[in-house]
Amino acid sequence: MTTAERPRLAVVGAGPAGLAGALAAAARGVQVTLVDAADQPGGQFYRQPAPGLGARRPQALHHQWRTFERLRDGLERHRAAGLITHLADHHVWCVEREPGSGALSVHALRGPAQEQGVTVRADAVLLATGGYERVLPFPGWTLPGVVTAGGAQAMLKGGLALPGRTAVVAGTGPLLLPVATGLAAAGVRVAALVESADPAALLPRARALAARPGKLAEGAGYAARLLRYGVRVLPRHTVLEAHGTDRLEAVTLASLGRNGRTRPGSARRIACDTLAVGHGMLPHTDLAGTLGCTLSGTDVRVDDEQRTDVPGVWAAGETTGVGGAALALAEGHIAGRSVAARLGGTAPDPRRWAAAARARARQRAFFAALDAVYAPPAAWADAVPDDTVVCRCEEVTAGAVRTAAGPLGASDPRAVKLLTRAGMGWCQGRVCAPAVAALTGCPLVPERRPFARPVPLGVLAALPEPPPG
Ligand SMILES: Cc1cc2nc3c(=O)[nH]c(=O)nc-3n(C[C@H](O)[C@H](O)[C@H](O)COP(=O)(O)OP(=O)(O)OC[C@H]3O[C@@H](n4cnc5c(N)ncnc54)[C@H](O)[C@@H]3O)c2cc1C
Known part of the structure; x- marks a missing residue:
């Protein structure tokens, strides 16, 4: 089959889900264009240091590096064979169906200035745009020195830079563990890890958690490192206020009662120049929303093949629900195989991806158990x-x-x-x-917008006119 004859898939997002989807589809003869806003593949989990920094051992800041090497090498192989085109530093602002042909157009802005328009045409699209951190306000949260937990990690992994000398890591969710241990390993004094949830609440969910012994071992590894670096862990505590004039100087913490409210008289002040704070993740659903995909709460709804309810549009990874890199890999793999079969005109045989489907079910159950525990304080x-x-x-x-x-x-x-x-x-x-x-007091409903990000008028004006009718 020549390049022109192959079915075309556009994958938006080169994190674990997008990479797994692109590789699975390309391995089955699909011509893939992988479009990603970052300048290197890997997404959030495998965020790479900027090449100019000359990092000699980027793997030192990661776990599960072998998996990334396998994905990266697969991408290189398929690129060399002409089956995958990787458009790095391309920010997708809209995906739409072309009137008449039924093909899908993926519109992106190229480069850091984001002033040059690029359109990729495809027979199918896999949305693998990941998630972003939930930010909750409190007095002082806009002070310089207050960053999101993922932001602190991105500075470290992507910029090889420390956010400060003394940090408090706070909020809720498993992300706080790699952030606190990563900062401590890099030389930051982590004065406290402040978790608003009560880890004892995990006990009634022990069965779902025990089904993922690898994850439990990962958790135990973080606990051992927190101990080694002398990080004080304060469960059922929250940040009340960040203090400082020009920048952060200290935070006030308090312990939480069973009703989710702070206990009177429990407030204490800790000096720090960095507060890395995060309250869990939300899926990126802008592009799915523009296309009219049905959402389930804040997640893109998909079937067992990772198909959305819009024909030709698949979704995988955190955009369909927050659940970690292993779940993203399994979903991406299933989506890529399903796309390849469907574009080839056959109904896929789910027995072929049974192992990935089992991994998906286990990971979803594991993260549902975590989700029930790691939520911001009720009040x-x-x-x-x-x-x-x-x-x-x-x-x-x-x-x-x-x-x-x-x-x-x-x-x-x-x-x-x-x-x-x-x-x-x-x-x-x-x-x-x-x-x-x-x-x-309203439920959080993602907004549907025509554009996922601001677009220069010149780019809009340069788009071809749709055919009449
Ligand atoms: C800030 C942050 C830090 C995290 N740290 C950890 C950690 O330390 N340990 C851990 O186990 N898990 C961590 N996670 C969770 C983990 O990264 C995810 O579970 C995993 O990466 C999900 O994979 P994904 O492919 O769905 O999405 P991602 O890895 O998020 O990849 C999505 C990709 O889509 C691209 N993208 C999004 N929108 C567009 C667009 N409009 N146009 C073009 N490209 C786009 C992004 O550039 C990105 O490369 C973190 C998540 C976040 C958000």
Whole structure:
């Protein structure tokens, strides 16, 4: 089969899910274009140091490096064979169906300036755009020195830079463990790991957890490293406030009661120049939303083959629900095989990916058990003072959001946005949406936008006219 005759798949995202999907499809004769915003493959989990930094042992900052080597070598092999084209540093702003032909167009902006438009045409699209961190506001969270937990890790893995000398790692979720141990191993003094959940709540879920002994061993490894680096672990604690004038100088912590509220008299202050704070992840669903894919809560809904309910569109990895790199790999593999069979005109035989399907089921059960435990404190929104900025793009305070939802009668985040401008700025609500939803008592519903990111007018003007009719 020549290149022109092969069915075409565009994969958006070169993290574990996208890489696994691209390799599985290419190995079965599909012509793949892998489009990714980062300048190197790997996604969040296998984030690479910038090449200019000349890192001699990038694997020192990673675990499961062998898996990445296998993916990276597979990508190289398929690239050399002309089966995969990797478009790095391409930011996809929209995927749409071409009127008439039924093909899918993936529109991207190339390069750091993001001013040059590129369109990839394909018969099918695999959305593997991953997730992003949930950020919750508290007094002082906008001070320099307060970063997201993943942001601190990205500085380390991608920039080989330390965010500071003394850090507190706080919030909730398993991500705090690699962040705290990674910072400590790199020489940062980690003064405390502050986890709002109660790890004892994992015990009733022991069966689902025990089904993944590898993950339990990983957890035990983190516990041993925290001990070795002398990191104080404070479960059922939360950050009340970050202090400083020009930058972070200290944080106040407090312990949490069973009702999710802070215990009176438990507040204590810890000096630090870095607060790495994260409250779990949310899936990236912008592109799926534009295409009209049905969401299930905040996740893209998929069937057993990882197909969305929009013909020709598959999704895998954290965009379908947050569940870690191993789940992303299994889902990507299944999606790639399904795409190859479907584009080849045959119904796939799920027995061929039975091992990946079993891994997917185990990982989903494991992360469902974790999810039930690692959630922000029940009453966190009540503790946000009125003068705390919630939407930092538009500088909207918690008080303004409460006024919109109370006396002004806004009954959903969209109405709050129209009244206050919360969510109207550069990030388009990606950062403040969870906080606005919690402050107004509304469920968090991802917004559907025509564009996933800002697009220069010149790029829009240069798009070809759709055929008449
Ligand atoms: C900040 C952060 C840190 C993490 N750290 C850890 C950790 O230490 N340990 C751990 O076990 N798990 C960690 N995770 C979770 C882990 O990274 C994920 O489980 C795993 O990477 C999911 O794989 P994925 O392929 O679904 O998504 P990702 O690895 O997130 O890959 C998604 C890819 O899609 C690309 N992309 C997204 N949108 C677009 C677009 N519009 N246009 C073009 N490209 C796009 C991104 O550039 C990225 O390369 C972290 C997650 C995050 C968000």
